[in-house]
Amino acid sequence: MVVVLKQEEMLNLAEDAVSFALRKGADEVEAFVYQGLTTNVVIERRQIARTSRIIDRGLGVRAIINKAVGFSYTNILESKAAIKEIVLKALSSAKASKPDEDWHNLPAKKTFASVENTYDSNIVELRSEDLVKVASVMLDAAEKTDKRVFPIEGGAGASYLSRAIANSNGIASFDHGTIIECSLATIGHEGGEVTPVCFEFNTERSYDIDPEWVGREAARLTVSALKAKRMETKNTNVIFTQFALQQLLYYTLINAVKADYVQRNQSAFKGKIGKQVASEIVTIYDDGLFNGGLRTWKFDGEGVPQQKTLIIEKGILHNFIYDNYTAKKEGKESTGNASRAGYLSTPNVEATNFHLMAGNRSPKELISEVDEGLLVYSLQGAHSSNPASGEFSVVATPAWKIKNGEIAYATKGAMLAGNIFQVLTNISALANNERKIGQLIAPWVLVEDVKVIGK
Amino acid sequence: MLKDILIKVADAAAQKFGAEYVEVRAQSLFKTMLTLKEGRVEAVKQGIENGSALRVLMNGAWGFASVGALDVETLTDAVSVACKMARAASSRLKMPIELVETKAVEDRVLVKPRKDPSKIPIEDKINTTLAMNNTILGYDSRVKSCTIDYLDLTGTNYFINNEGTYIEQGKLYVWSRITATATEADVFTFSREEIGSTAGYEIFDVETPEIVGERVAKRAVEQLRAKPPKGGTFPVVLGPNVVGVFVHEAFGHLAEADLTLSGSVLLDKLGKKMASDVVTFYDDGTIRGAFGSFKHDDEGVPAQKTILVKDGVVVGLMHNRETAQKFNTKPTGNARAEDFRFEPIIRMRNTFMEPKDYSFEELIEDIKFGYYFKSFRGGQANLDGTFQVGIQEAYEIVNGEVGEPVCNASISGNTLETLFKVDAVGKDFELWPGRCGKGQTAFICDGGPHIRVKEALVGGSA
Numbered sequence: 001m002v003v004v005l006k007q008e009e010m011l012n013l014a015e016d017a018v019s020f021a022l023r024k025g026a027d028e029v030e031a032f033v034y035q036g037l038t039t040n041v042v043i044e045r046r047q048i049a050r051t052s053r054i055i056d057r058g059l060g061v062r063a064i065i066n067k068a069v070g071f072s073y074t075n076i077l078e079s080k081a082a083i084k085e086i087v088l089k090a091l092s093s094a095k096a097s098k099p100d101e102d103w104h105n106l107p108a109k110k111t112f113a114s115v116e117n118t119y120d121s122n123i124v125e126l127r128s129e130d131l132v133k134v135a136s137v138m139l140d141a142a143e144k145t146d147k148r149v150f151p152i153e154g155g156a157g158a159s160y161l162s163r164a165i166a167n168s169n170g171i172a173s174f175d176h177g178t179i180i181e182c183s184l185a186t187i188g189h190e191g192g193e194v195t196p197v198c199f200e201f202n203t204e205r206s207y208d209i210d211p212e213w214v215g216r217e218a219a220r221l222t223v224s225a226l227k228a229k230r231m232e233t234k235n236t237n238v239i240f241t242q243f244a245l246q247q248l249l250y251y252t253l254i255n256a257v258k259a260d261y262v263q264r265n266q267s268a269f270k271g272k273i274g275k276q277v278a279s280e281i282v283t284i285y286d287d288g289l290f291n292g293g294l295r296t297w298k299f300d301g302e303g304v305p306q307q308k309t310l311i312i313e314k315g316i317l318h319n320f321i322y323d324n325y326t327a328k329k330e331g332k333e334s335t336g337n338a339s340r341a342g343y344l345s346t347p348n349v350e351a352t353n354f355h356l357m358a359g360n361r362s363p364k365e366l367i368s369e370v371d372e373g374l375l376v377y378s379l380q381g382a383h384s385s386n387p388a389s390g391e392f393s394v395v396a397t398p399a400w401k402i403k404n405g406e407i408a409y410a411t412k413g414a415m416l417a418g419n420i421f422q423v424l425t426n427i428s429a430l431a432n433n434e435r436k437i438g439q440l441i442a443p444w445v446l447v448e449d450v451k452v453i454g455k
Numbered sequence: 456m457l458k459d460i461l462i463k464v465a466d467a468a469a470q471k472f473g474a475e476y477v478e479v480r481a482q483s484l485f486k487t488m489l490t491l492k493e494g495r496v497e498a499v500k501q502g503i504e505n506g507s508a509l510r511v512l513m514n515g516a517w518g519f520a521s522v523g524a525l526d527v528e529t530l531t532d533a534v535s536v537a538c539k540m541a542r543a544a545s546s547r548l549k550m551p552i553e554l555v556e557t558k559a560v561e562d563r564v565l566v567k568p569r570k571d572p573s574k575i576p577i578e579d580k581i582n583t584t585l586a587m588n589n590t591i592l593g594y595d596s597r598v599k600s601c602t603i604d605y606l607d608l609t610g611t612n613y614f615i616n617n618e619g620t621y622i623e624q625g626k627l628y629v630w631s632r633i634t635a636t637a638t639e640a641d642v643f644t645f646s647r648e649e650i651g652s653t654a655g656y657e658i659f660d661v662e663t664p665e666i667v668g669e670r671v672a673k674r675a676v677e678q679l680r681a682k683p684p685k686g687g688t689f690p691v692v693l694g695p696n697v698v699g700v701f702v703h704e705a706f707g708h709l710a711e712a713d714l715t716l717s718g719s720v721l722l723d724k725l726g727k728k729m730a731s732d733v734v735t736f737y738d739d740g741t742i743r744g745a746f747g748s749f750k751h752d753d754e755g756v757p758a759q760k761t762i763l764v765k766d767g768v769v770v771g772l773m774h775n776r777e778t779a780q781k782f783n784t785k786p787t788g789n790a791r792a793e794d795f796r797f798e799p800i801i802r803m804r805n806t807f808m809e810p811k812d813y814s815f816e817e818l819i820e821d822i823k824f825g826y827y828f829k830s831f832r833g834g835q836a837n838l839d840g841t842f843q844v845g846i847q848e849a850y851e852i853v854n855g856e857v858g859e860p861v862c863n864a865s866i867s868g869n870t871l872e873t874l875f876k877v878d879a880v881g882k883d884f885e886l887w888p889g890r891c892g893k894g895q896t897a898f899i900c901d902g903g904p905h906i907r908v909k910e911a912l913v914g915g916s917a
Binding site: 041046049054056074076129135153187195395413417 | 489492493495496497498499500501502503504505506515516517518519520521522523524533536537539540541543544546547548549550552576577578581599600636638642643644645686687713716717718720796798831832833834835836837838839840841842843844845846862863864865867868869912913914
C-alpha cells in the first residue's frame with residue numbers, strides 16, 4: 001500500500017516548493033501539504049456490506065506576484081517534475097490574475113498554544129476487523145431495542161490526518177491528528193406508517209466512542225417518533241437539540257461573525273460590536289484549542305496559531321473571526337480561522353469549534369419547564385435559510401410535542417419560521433448536556449415564541 | 456499504457472485474490488477555478504487530480520480503495536487491501552450482494568465542445584466573470600456584494616471490469632455560481648443562480664454575463680420590497696425552476712432504488728397510482744449538453760431516459776447493478792461517483808416533469824389568493840416523504856393576477872399527498888443546472904413546466 005508520508009517528508013515537500021517558487025519569481029509563496037487516510041465500514045439496510053480505504057494527499061501552492069494571488073494543486077507527490085509543474089502553474093495563475101490592493105503579506109511565524117487529545121495512536125492502529133466489530137455492536141444494540149426499528153445506514157470510520165505548511169515568511173510547521181466515528185440512521189415502520197430518519201452518532205479525536213449507546217439511542221428515538229400527529233399553527237416554546245441548532249446556525253449565525261461577511265456587507269452584525277445581539281445567558285467562543293475538539297489543531301490553514309476568541313459574552317457581541325487577509329485589511333491580526341479543504345483550496349474564513357457555553361439545567365429539567373412547546377431534533381431545509389438576513393423557514397423532523405413539562409407525542413410536518421437573530425434574543429434557558437457536532441459545541445437550548453406552522 | 460495497467464490490476468484481483476467482481480476506475484482530470492468577490496479576483500486556481508478507485512466483491516461484500524496514483528504496484532497493493540477488507544466485512548453478511556448481468560461494453564467517448572474550456576485563456580474566464588460582476592453591481596446601488604465562482608473540469612475517465620467492459624470517456628464540465636446581496640435599511644436580501652453545462656464554454660454565449668447578471672441583481676433588489684407570506688395552506692403555482700427541485704428532492708430521492716429499499720415511502724408503490732393523471736416524471740441521462748448527462752455511468756452501464764411516473768402511476772426507479780438485481784430489473788445507468796475518491800452510488804441525472812397544455816395565464820386565472828413560487832433557494836426530503844423547498848423569488852397571486860413580491864417563503868408537505876393535488880400542468884419547459892449532495896456531489900439538472908397545486912403548506916417567516 002502507499003507509504004504514509006512522515007513529518008520530515010511533508011515539511012520537505014512544502015519547503016522545496018516554496019524555495020522553487022521564489023527562484024522562479026514569486027514575491028511570496030505558501031505551500032500546504034495534506035494527507036488523509038480513512039478506513040470506513042459501512043452499514044446498509046441492516047447489514048455491514050461495504051468497506052473502504054481512502055488515501056488522499058496532495059500539495060497546494062499559493063503564489064503572489066505584484067499583489068495578485070495564484071493557486072495550484074496536485075495529488076501526485078512522487079514526481080519532482082509534477083511538483084515543479086504545479087509551482088509554475090501557481091505562478092502562471094498569479095500572472096493571469098489581477099492585483100488586489102488589500103493584499104498585505106503572508107503571516108509570519110508565531111508560537112503555538114498547546115492542544116490536547118487530538119491524536120490517539122490507538123485509532124491509527126485500528127484494523128478493519130476492529131471497525132467491523134464497532135459497527136456490529138451498534139447494529140445489534142439498535143435491533144435488540146425494538147422490532148419496529150430498521151437500520152438503514154451508518155457505520156464506523158477511523159481517520160489519520162496530517163498537514164504541513166511552509167511559507168516565504170518563515171513558517172514551517174507540521175501537525176497531525178486522528179478522528180474516530182460511528183453513526184447509525186434508522187427508521188421505524190408500524191402499520192403502514194414510516195417515521196422520519198432518526199440519527200445518532202459519536203465522533204471523537206481519541207478512541208472513546210460508545211457504539212452500543214449510539215445504536216440504542218437511534219432506536220429509542222425511532223420508536224418514539226412513531227404515531228406522529230399534526231400540530232396546529234401557533235407561536236410556541238421550542239427546545240432545539242444540538243443537531244437542529246447546528247443546522248440552524250451553520251447557514252446563518254456562523255456566517256454573520258466571519259470578517260469576510262462583515263467587510264462585504266453580508267452580515268447583520270456589521271457595526272454591532274459592543275451591542276446586545278443575544279439573550280443575556282448566551283456566551284459563545286470560537287475555540288480552536290478546545291480539548292479534544294473536532295476542529296482543534298495547533299495552527300490553521302495559513303500556519304497561524306489557533307486560539308480561543310470571545311464572540312458573544314452575556315449577549316454582547318465582542319469579536320468577529322479573521323483569516324490573515326481579512327485581518328490585515330483592517331490592520332488586525334488573524335484569529336487563526338483560515339480553513340482549507342485539504343490541499344484542494346485556498347484558505348477561507350471558517351469557525352473552528354463554535355462553543356455555545358452550557359447552562360446548569362438537566363435536559364429533563366429543561367423539558368419540565370415547558371408548559372406547551374416542541375422538542376426539535378433535526379431540521380429539514382436549513383440550507384435554504386436566507387444567509388444574509390438570517391430568516392429561516394424549515395420543517396422540524398423528527399420533533400416531539402411537549403405538554404405540561406413532559407414529552408407528549410411525536411409531531412409530523414410542523415414548520416418553523418423566524419429569524420435566527422430573533423431566536424438568539426429569545427433563548428431563555430440552556431441545558432448542561434454539552435456535546436460536539438461538526439463545528440458546534442453546545443447544549444440543548446430553550447427558545448421562546450417561535451412560530452410553528454402546522455396544518 | 457494505462458489500459459494494460461488496469462487489465463493487470465483487475466486480473467490480479469480476480470485471479471490472485473479471488474474477487475467475484477472487480478472494477479477499476481482511473482481518472483486524469485484538470486480543473487480551473489476562480490472566485491470573484493465584488494470584482495476582486497480572490498485567487499486563480501489550477502489543479503491536477505489523478506487517481507484510481509478499485510472496487511471488489513468478495514464473498515458478497517464490497518471492498519473499495521481509492522488512491523491518488525495510476526501505477527501498477529500501488530494499484531495492485533490497493534486492490535489487495537480492498538479484497539482483505541471486503542472479506543472482513545463479509546463475516547457479518549446476511550444477504551450477499553449480487554450484481555445484475557449486463558452486456559460487456561467497449562467504447563471510447565470523446566467530448567466535442569465548440570469552445571473547449573481547457574483551451575480558453577484564464578484571462579478570458581476572468582473577463583467573463585468580471586462582466587457578470589459589473590452587470591450585477593452596476594444594476595442598482597443597493598446591490599452591495601457579489602460572489603462569483605467559476606469552475607471548469609476536463610479530462611478522461613477510464614473504466615475496466617473483469618466482465619470484459621472497457622470504456623474511455625472524455626469528461627467536460629463548465630459551472631458557475633453567482634450570488635448577490637442587496638441591503639436597504641435593515642433589510643438583507645440574497646439571490647443566486649447557477650450555470651452548468653457538459654457541452655462547453657459556449658454556454659456563456661446563451662447564458663451571457665449580462666443576462667445572468669441582470670437576473671441575479673434584479674431579484675435581489677425586488678426582494679427588498681417583498682413581504683413575508685402568510686403561513687398556512689394556499690393554492691400555489693410553481694415555476695419550472697421550483698417544479699424541478701420538487702421533482703428532484705420530493706420525489707426523485709425516494710425513487711433512487713437504494714433509498715427505496717431503505718424504506719422510502721415508494722417501497723411498495725411500484726405500479727400504483729400515486730399522483731394525479733397529469734403527472735409524468737423522467738430521469739434522463741441522454742440530453743445533449745445538459746449538466747447531468749453522460750454516455751456511460753460509473754459501473755459501465757449506458758445512460759438512458761428512465762420513466763419514473765407515467766400519468767400518475769409509479770412505473771420505474773433509478774438503479775445501479777446491485778439494486779437492479781434485487782428488483783429483478785435492468786440497471787438504468789444511474790451509478791455515479793463524484794471522482795476516484797468515492798464509490799459509485801445511485802444518483803439522479805436530468806430529472807423533470809413532462810409538460811402538458813396550460814398557459815401560464817390559465818394556471819393562475821382562477822386563483823383568488825395564492826402564491827407564485829418562481830425560483831428556489833434550496834430543498835430537502837426525508838424518506839417518510841416529507842419535503843421542504845425554500846423559495847428565493849415568490850409573488851402573491853391576487854384575483855388571477857401576479858401581485859406583490861414575497862420573501863423567504865417555503866413550501867412543505869408530504870410528497871405523495873402533494874402529487875395528487877397537482878391539478879394543472881403548463882405547456883412551457885425549462886431545465887436548470889444544479890448540484891446534488893448525497894455524501895458526494897453530483898452535477899444534475901432538473902426542471903419541467905409551470906404547474907398548479909390546489910393546496911400546499913406555505914411557511915411564512917413573520
